[in-house]
Structure formats: structure tokens, C-alpha cells
Amino acid sequence: MxxxxxxxxxxxxxxxxxxxxKAMQMVAAAKLKRAQDSAENARPYAKRMAAVIANLAKGITGDSAPQMLVGNGSTTNQLVVVATADRGLAGGFNSNIVRAAREYIQSQTAAGKKVRLITIGRKGRDQLKRQFASQIVESFDLSGTKVLTIDVVAPIADLIAREFSEGRADVVTLFYSRFQSVIAQVPSAKRLIPADVDLSAAADTGGVQPVYEYEPSEEEILETLLPRNLSVQLLASLLENNAGFYASQMSAxxxxxxxxxxxxxxxxxxxxxxxxxxxxxxxxxxxxxxxxx
Amino acid sequence: MADTDKLHVSLVTPERELFAGEVDQVVAPGVEGEFGVLAHHAPFMTTLAEGDVVILDGTTKRVFQVRGGFADVNEDGMTILAEHANEYGETVQ
Incomplete structure (x- = not known):
């Protein structure tokens, strides 16, 4: 007694x-505001980029289409990018992303695909290396970076692009947490390669295909635009992740x-x-x- | 478009939207040379070289330094997707 x-x-x-x-909750609330703002600020660029690519994709057909857009015809080599936070104490935030990724990896492995992994964020690496240590290509730790910019994600996008162009990856899928609202963060998968083009985002031309002028050629523009789109998609997802993390931490x-x-x-x-x-x-x-x- | 003689232009970077509005003219550095865009420009798309984007509206002139990116002109207006962009400062002539 x-x-x-x-x-x-x-x-x-x-x-x-x-x-x-209580203090952690208040800190998370303050940081959430900032993270939410920067996630929102990144949205116009990502949206415009998607519209531009959709415009281009609509006009391009057949063999001239770059592989990053239409894929290389194979789905054997799967590259899974798992983006989590670097810190914990945020309820199920990291675990939910990891669980979604794990389910995908297991279903793909069961289907006879070769799966390799890139992790972004310490928590994801810690949770995944127990089970898939030999499949992890590279782990990125962003805990040292204060502000997420396009330069921060560029090395990650470069690595993904290299894996693809050198034939080690046919399909690249990104797992992250979509920031739906402060109380709802949805672990989601986003296909990076082949690019997930939303044709409805293309400018409505009323059925008439406008005569576009390209400098340099259409193909060349797409060749440079698609790798950049990778960085932009990554950045947008990481920013959403960040906002989701603080929201999740706040409620936890x-x-x-x-x-x-x-x-x-x-x-x-x-x-x-x-x-x-x-x-x-x-x-x-x-x-x-x-x-x- | 509300004003048919104005060009809708938006200059965005991955971090934020730097400029959006209706203007008279935009001069941008394409990889194959500098070009100017007025309202009702034919659909046009180019990658950007490093240089200055000049946005002219009436007597105001705003200059942005851009590095890397794309410009897309279609019937909805002009979109400049710059990887890096900074404003030099607003000057009134």
C-alpha cells in the first residue's frame, strides 16, 4: 500500500x-499553422505543373512519349518511397504510413515483383529496416533541415530518376500522409513514375486542339519537365506530411x-x-x- | 477573362506564388531568346533560361530574377513556373 x-x-x-x-501541444499548434501555410503555398505550383504536363501529355502520343510519362512497359521492379516524419509522439501518424507501405510491399512481393525501398524520415526507416533491411536502397534524414525547399528534395528526386533511367525501377510509388484536415490525415499512395497525369487538369479547349508552339521541341520540354515534376510532387507531399505530422502531434x-x-x-x-x-x-x-x- | 485587353499572368515557385494578376505585357527569357507576351498571344511553351522576367502594367514595372523553369502561354493566360525567383523591387517610371 x-x-x-x-x-x-x-x-x-x-x-x-x-x-x-501541454507545452508540446502548443508548440505543435504553432508549427502546424506555419506548416499548413507552406503546404498551401506550394499548391499553386504543383497544380500548374500538373496542368502543364496534362496539356503536353494530351498532345503527345505513341512512341515519342517519354518513358517517365508512360512507363517502360514493365512493372517487375517496384521502387517504394516511404515518407514519414523524423520524430515520434504524434499518435499513429508514422505507423499509419508505414502500415500502408508494408501492405503494398507485401502484396507486390506476393505477386512476384521485386520491391526496393527509399525511406525519407527517421521514423519510417526505423520501422521498416527491421523487416526489409536488405531492400532499402537509401534512407534520407531530413531532421536537420528547417525549411523544406526544392533544393532539399532535389537529391531524392535525382536518385529516383536515376534508378528509373538505369532500369533498376519500373514503377515508383510514394507513400505519405495526405493532409485532409487538422483532424484527418490519410495515409496515401501516389504513383510518381509513370507520371499520374490528370487529363481533366488540362486547359479546356472546347474540343479544339490549339496549335501550340514549343521552344525547344515538345519532347525536349517534357524530358526536362518530368524530372522536375518529380521534385515538385515530392516537395508537395513532404510539405503535406509535415503539416499532417504537427496536426497529428497536436491531437495526440x-x-x-x-x-x-x-x-x-x-x-x-x-x-x-x-x-x-x-x-x-x-x-x-x-x-x-x-x-x- | 474579365478584361480582354489584359494578360493574366501568374509567376509561381515551388515555395509560393510570387505574382498573379492582369497586366499589359510580360517579357521573359526563353532558352531560344527573350520573348514578349501580350494578351491573346498564341499558345506557346518554352523552357526558361536564367534571367529577368519583366512584368509591365501601365506605368508599373516589376522585375523578377528567375532561374530554371517553364513558361506556358495559353488562352487562360500566362503561367511562369520558376524553380527559383526573386523580385528586384518595384519601380515606377
Whole structure:
């Protein structure tokens, strides 16, 4: 049976934990605002890029189409890029992404495909290397970078493009968490290669194909645009991931703070009962002692 | 388009949208030479060289330094997708 002093220490320690979770929640909330803004700021570029590619893809057909757009005809070599956060304490955020990726890897492996992995973010690497250590091509750790820019993701996009052009990867799929709202982050898969072109994003020409002029040629533009699209897609996904991470951390820490509050309440009740019981016992002892005289 | 004699232009970088609005003229550095775009320009697309994008509207002139990217002109207006872009500063002539 815990003594009163033990109970006091325990309550104190839960209170200290609650202060930490409360602070973490507030920090996450502040960072969420910024992360959300930068995710939103990146959206116009990604959207325009998709529209430009869709415009081009519509006009291009047959053998002249670059492989990055239409694929190289094979799906044997799968490259899976898993983007998670570098830190934890964010509820199921990282685990959800990893679970989605793991399911995909297992289903592809079962289908006889060769799967290799690139991880972005420390948590994803830690969780995946237990099971797929030999399949990890490269792990990127972005914990040192404060601001995500196109330059930060360029090396990752370069590696993906190289894997593809050198024939080690036929299909590239990115796993990340789509930021739907502050309370909903959906682990999602996005196909990077062959490019997932949304033809409806192309400018509506009312059925008439406009005569486009290209400088340099159509093919050359696509050749340079597609690798860039990789970086842009990656950046947009990582920014969404970032916003999702803070949103997830915020609600996880909010829950933790609330749980700590409930624990403190329950413990205080127990503590006070015990204290009263002890006082009552002491009083009985004193009265009994006085009567004996 | 609301104003038929104006060109809708947006200059975006991966980080943010630097400029969006209706203007008179845009001069941009294509890989095969500098080109100017007015309203109702024929559909046109080019990769950009390193240089200055000049946006002219009335008496205002805004100059952006861009590096890497694309310009796309279609009936909806002009879109400049720059990988890096900075504004020199607004000058009124």
C-alpha cells in the first residue's frame, strides 16, 4: 500500500508530465499553422505543373512519349518511397504510413515483383529496416533541415530518376500522409513514375486542339519537365506530411494532456480519502487513549 | 477573362506564388531568346533560361530574377513556373 508521501510524489510526476504534453501541444499548434501555410503555398505550383504536363501529355502520343510519362512497359521492379516524419509522439501518424507501405510491399512481393525501398524520415526507416533491411536502397534524414525547399528534395528526386533511367525501377510509388484536415490525415499512395497525369487538369479547349508552339521541341520540354515534376510532387507531399505530422502531434498531445488531467483527478480523490481515513484513525486512537486514563 | 485587353499572368515557385494578376505585357527569357507576351498571344511553351522576367502594367514595372523553369502561354493566360525567383523591387517610371 502506497504511503501518503508516495502518492504525493506520484501526483507531482503526473502533473509534470501534463505540463510537458501541454507545452508540446502548443508548440505543435504553432508549427502546424506555419506548416499548413507552406503546404498551401506550394499548391499553386504543383497544380500548374500538373496542368502543364496534362496539356503536353494530351498532345503527345505513341512512341515519342517519354518513358517517365508512360512507363517502360514493365512493372517487375517496384521502387517504394516511404515518407514519414523524423520524430515520434504524434499518435499513429508514422505507423499509419508505414502500415500502408508494408501492405503494398507485401502484396507486390506476393505477386512476384521485386520491391526496393527509399525511406525519407527517421521514423519510417526505423520501422521498416527491421523487416526489409536488405531492400532499402537509401534512407534520407531530413531532421536537420528547417525549411523544406526544392533544393532539399532535389537529391531524392535525382536518385529516383536515376534508378528509373538505369532500369533498376519500373514503377515508383510514394507513400505519405495526405493532409485532409487538422483532424484527418490519410495515409496515401501516389504513383510518381509513370507520371499520374490528370487529363481533366488540362486547359479546356472546347474540343479544339490549339496549335501550340514549343521552344525547344515538345519532347525536349517534357524530358526536362518530368524530372522536375518529380521534385515538385515530392516537395508537395513532404510539405503535406509535415503539416499532417504537427496536426497529428497536436491531437495526440491534447489527448495526453486530457488523460493526465483525469489521472490527477482520480489520484487526488484517492489521496484525500486516504488522508481522511488516516486522520480518523488518529482521532480514534487519541480518544481511546484518553478514555483509558 | 474579365478584361480582354489584359494578360493574366501568374509567376509561381515551388515555395509560393510570387505574382498573379492582369497586366499589359510580360517579357521573359526563353532558352531560344527573350520573348514578349501580350494578351491573346498564341499558345506557346518554352523552357526558361536564367534571367529577368519583366512584368509591365501601365506605368508599373516589376522585375523578377528567375532561374530554371517553364513558361506556358495559353488562352487562360500566362503561367511562369520558376524553380527559383526573386523580385528586384518595384519601380515606377
Amino acid at each position: 502506497a504511503s501518503l508521501k508516495d502518492m504525493r510524489t506520484q501526483i507531482g510526476s503526473v502533473k509534470a508530465t501534463q505540463k510537458i504534453t 498531445m491534447d489527448n495526453a494532456t486530457r488523460n493526465a488531467g483525469e489521472m490527477i483527478k482520480a489520484m487526488n480523490l484517492k489521496y484525500n480519502r486516504k488522508r481522511q481515513a488516516q486522520i480518523t484513525t488518529e482521532l480514534i486512537e487519541i480518544i481511546a487513549g484518553a478514555e483509558a486514563l
